[in-house]
Amino acid sequence: MYLLDTNIWLERLLGQPKTNEVGQLLGLIPSDELFITDFAFHSVCVIMARLKKQLALLDFVQDLFIDGDVSLVSLPPNKTPELIKAMKRYKLDFDDAYQYLAAKLNGLTLVTFDKDLKRNPLGGRTPAQIIASLK
Numbered sequence: 142m143y144l145l146d147t148n149i150w151l152e153r154l155l156g157q158p159k160t161n162e163v164g165q166l167l168g169l170i171p172s173d174e175l176f177i178t179d180f181a182f183h184s185v186c187v188i189m190a191r192l193k194k195q196l197a198l199l200d201f202v203q204d205l206f207i208d209g210d211v212s213l214v215s216l217p218p219n220k221t222p223e224l225i226k227a228m229k230r231y232k233l234d235f236d237d238a239y240q241y242l243a244a245k246l247n248g249l250t251l252v253t254f255d256k257d258l259k260r261n262p263l264g265g266r267t268p269a270q271i272i273a274s275l276k
Contacts, residue, residue: 142174144214146235146253147149147181151188154197155234159254159268166252169275178243179215192264197213201267214243231261 153163167175189198197263197266205211216239227238234257241261251258251265258265 142177142247142249143170143252143271144176144178144240144247144249145181145259146240146251146255148254148267149158149252150177150181150185150201152200152254153193154185154189154194162268162272166272169272172205172211175205175209176214176243176247176249177205177211178240179213180239180243182213184236214247214249216246217236219244220246227261233257233260 149163149166152159153167185201186198189195189201206213220242224235224238224242227233227242228235231238231241233241237255237257240251240253241258241263243249244263250271251263252268252271253265254267255265256271
């Protein structure tokens with residue numbers, strides 16, 4: 142089961158250079174094995190709204206949660222001390238520590254293009270690495 146970082150979803154939504162890689166990953170993994178944090182979801186919403194891509198945002202929500210079976214995970218407020226520890230221990234900013242801790246607490250593989258997320262015990266795997274391991 143896989144927690145996809147914000148940059149994975151945005152790569153696809155914005156048609157960035159690795160969009161085909163992300164598309165291939167999304168085609169290989171059933172949506173009920175995919176997870177997104179509430180933080181990543183709202184970050185995508187903010188970015189898409191800022192770019193005036195509201196219709197694409199609506200399609201994203203439809204694809205993930207209405208037609209698909211992607212799960213939304215969050216960290217409760219009582220996990221904030223662990224979040225702060227992860228920030229300090231692994232030299233992560235808040236959003237990276239949030240993704241790391243959400244993956245750790247839910248037993249998920251973290252999928253990201255962010256090299257900073259490699260500085261934790263879970264590491265972070267790229268879509269290409271996941272694709273290669275599934276073949």
